[in-house]
Amino acid sequence: MSSSVWAVDPRAELSLLIEQKQNVAAFELGEKTFEEWAGDPEFDFLYGVAARKSGNHQKAIFAFERVIVNTPTNLKARIALAIAYYEVDNFKAARREFKQSILLKPRPNVVNQINKYINLMDVKILSKRERLYGSVFALYGYDTNVNSGLGDEQTELPLPGLGLIPFSFGIESDTQTQLRAQLNYDYPMTQTDTITASVAVSDTTYSEFNQFQKTSSDISVSYQGKGDEPNRSYKAMVYFQPFWLAGQHYQNLMGVMLDNVWQLDHSDSLTLSLNASHTDNQLDNLLDLNAGTVRLTYAQRKSVMMHAYSVGFAMERVDSLSIDSQHNERNVMSIGYRNNWFIQRFGMLTSSVDLLHSEHFNDDMRFRQVDNAELSFFEKRKDLTLNIGLSFNMSIAENWIWMTSLRGAFKDSNVVLYDFDKKIATTGVLYKF
Structure with missing residues (x-):
């Protein structure tokens, strides 16, 4: 100086x-x-x-x-x-x-x-963490089995008072349009704790089969925070999900969920999810169900990939046990894998595989009342379902995302009425605000 x-x-x-x-x-x-x-x-x-x-x-x-x-x-x-x-x-x-x-x-x-x-x-x-945000998206797609049909083969269905009736339940395919809007509000309580309120409405409409139109809403309030341990966080949620089929109020689903997350290190985490729910069917009280689910998920990030492995158990019990409702009770075991691949300058590719084994442990007495019914209808129902998915999301402009997906469900059941496959392909755009 x-x-x-x-x-x-x-x-x-x-x-x-x-x-x-x-x-x-x-x-x-x-x-x-x-x-x-x-x-x-x-x-x-x-x-x-x-x-x-x-x-x-x-x-x-x-x-x-x-x-x-x-x-x-x-x-x-x-x-x-x-x-x-x-x-x-x-x-x-x-x-x-x-x-x-x-x-x-x-x-x-x-x-x-x-x-x-x-x-x-x-x-x-x-x-600064208090915010109101949301998204809307529109998708166009194709469903190979809108009605969950069984195919062209003829089988015999045991009906009380009628005996064995031959029938075929053909597969119907159709194009579909999906619309969804969601609005979220985050209210931070402390540096680590946040309350989030969320409202979403979605609708799936088919070109020809209006009787399968599906409309639903999802209303939830969640509380997310960190535990006493520095590597532990949790999320508690209550939710209400009404559902309409072909414009008719079909059921309400309500429940509570708790996620406990342990961050094992900078890349690995373990999540224990607990869920309890009640389904109130508006058309048939025999379908009112109480369900409980526990799921354990191990997630691992490696470079541009995230791997998640899960195992779960669920049980469903009818709200009112009777001869006519007992066949709806079941236990479900599941295993799953999910992979997120972040592709630089392109987007994210997601693949998933889930295998579910469900076992109904009561007879369906409706079929027991029919003489000479096929043996399979007398068996306790067991289903093995394979769900696979592949999706790709890419940012095409500020706040705009192009989404495309392929999903398949392949269900193998010892009761022919529940043995079917379906595949759905969709593509469209999402706008975030």
């Missing part, structure tokens, strides 16, 4: 201008004398104050950082740097500098001021 250009030391004038709250003039003076005086701790501090108070926050940060480099124990400069970071919403850096300031053992009134800033930061962080 040299004073050859400026005969008068600018530091005194800078201090006076700041004291008179002429911050713009002080900053302009600092700019004029910067090349000669930058690096002098007192000048840098005054220049930083003038820069911050005149709205030049980044230059203020650089000035205060130069002071700390030259005088690490300068309490005023470190607090000023923390405030400058706070004012540009760099809360992580501000918190770091405030903590460093406390280590320098300032007076109690200064500590109180620091704590006030820290509390203000917490409030601002929470307010």
Whole structure:
């Protein structure tokens, strides 16, 4: 530093201008004398104050950082740097500098001021996490088996009072249109805990078979937070899902869910999911069900891929046990695998495979009442279902995503009525807001 250009030391004038709250003039003076005086701790501090108070926050940060480099124990400069970071919403850096300031053992009134800033930061962080957001999407697709038909083969169906009746339940395919809209609201309670309310409505319409139109809604409130252990988080949710078939209110599903997540390391996690639900069928009380599910999922991230392996168990019990309803009770075992592949500059490719084995442990007495019915109708029903999926999502513009998917369900049952396959292909766009 040299004073050859400026005969008068600018530091005194800078201090006076700041004291008179002429911050713009002080900053302009600092700019004029910067090349000669930058690096002098007192000048840098005054220049930083003038820069911050005149709205030049980044230059203020650089000035205060130069002071700390030259005088690490300068309490005023470190607090000023923390405030400058706070004012540009760099809360992580501000918190770091405030903590460093406390280590320098300032007076109690200064500590109180620091704590006030820290509390203000917490409030601002929470307010930034409060948000309203959602999405809408429209898909066009093709379903190879809209009616879950069995095929062209003829079989005999035992019907009470009629005996064995030959019938064929042919497969019907059709194009479909799917529409869905979802709105979410996040309300942060603390740094780690958030309440989320969500409402979604979806509709699937077929070109020819209007009797299979499906409309549903999903209303939920969830609470997400972290446990006492630093690597544990959890999510609790209550939900209500009414469902309409061909415009007629068919059933309501309501339940509670709890996810416990343990982060094993930076890439591996373990999730235990518990779910209890009740299905209230609006057309047939015999289909009212109570269900409980437990699922364990191990997820592992490797480079651009995420692998998830799961195993689950579910049981469904009728709400009112009778001869006519007992056949609806079952246990379900499942295993699954899911892979997310993040393809740079293209999007995300997702594949999934799920295998479910369900066993109904009561007879279907409707078939028992028919003489000479096929033996399979007298057996307790057992189903083996393979679900596979492949989807690709790609960003095509800001907030716009192109989505396409292929899904297949292949069901093998010892009761012919439930033995069928279906495949669905869809493509469309999603808009996030």
